[in-house]
Amino acid sequence: MRGNVIVTPPSTFRSAEDFADLAGDTVLGAVRFSTAGGPPRWEHGLPVLPLHMVRPGEAEVVEVWHTDGDVVRTGEHEGLLYAHDGEVLFCAGWIGPSADCGEAARQAYLAAFELVEGLGYRNVVRMWNMLEGITDRSARGTEVYRDFCVGRGKAFDERGHAMPASTGIGSLGGGVAFYFLAHRSHEAVHLENPLQVPAHEYPPQYGPRPPSFARATYVRPEQGRGSLYVSGTASILDHATVAAGDVARQVQVTLANIAALIGADNLARHGIDGGYRLDDLRAVKVYVKRPEDVPIVTRLCRDEFSRRAEVAVFTVDVCRPDLLVEIEGMTP
């Protein structure tokens, strides 16, 4: 096993054609942000998850995950498609539209934990969950996201896994889809944000089961500098939404949250040397609830992130009705 393998950022948010060109490289898999969602499928022998996150007329974005490993193995477990290189695992799953997305999420997460335990990739470092109608009323008469959090939380309880960095965001169709990254030997250090109550300690007003995630996860290789994955971050201080209705202010609060999370003081609190600034982040994804806010959000983000950072913007719902924007990224 190599000691220096780290997941590098999605090399680019590529066009559809480029992904085909990459086949044969050390690509683990890809996520297609496109006009239709569905179960993960094999493309060029690799797992690819289609997500309905792009509106007609917008360009499809393909997030390609690759490593510096050289032998990629692939497989399927209870509908989950995965690829791994001896140190890093990429896995994609689909729950689809369901009457009880909570129970379906529990089962899908249990299958995912079974997979990582069985293959020996126990350190789950980053998860993404895309939920159609995230704040809609669910078939159970509650809310889709709240139902999801209940089922996901049960799976974490049942298998005793640490909660990693995550995203829980809306999609435009296709039920619930998810994907994640896990490591075999590199330690995962899960971070909280001094400006925010840990999400898993949110009070009950946000739902019966608080969401199961950490604000960021740092992957510590045996040597050298690791990678930091920043969860989907929004305009929340303590546990409350800040600046409801004011998208520019929500962007500012969100960016300040991320800056506090990744800065040297907070990393030191978690036993990590060094610190990052916003312009160290790469592979930034910005989720904007209202199409009319896209220009201003894009401009505000462009002012703060490096010119070298790719920034992909999606117009989708966020997990609370009063949140207008959410931002995530990672360090190279």
Ligand SMILES: C=C(O[C@@H]1C=C(C(=O)O)C=C[C@H]1O)C(=O)O
């Ligand atoms: C924006 C928040 O939560 C969102 C929901 C998440 C989840 O449920 O996995 C993770 C991060 C965000 O995408 C928040 O609570 O701060």
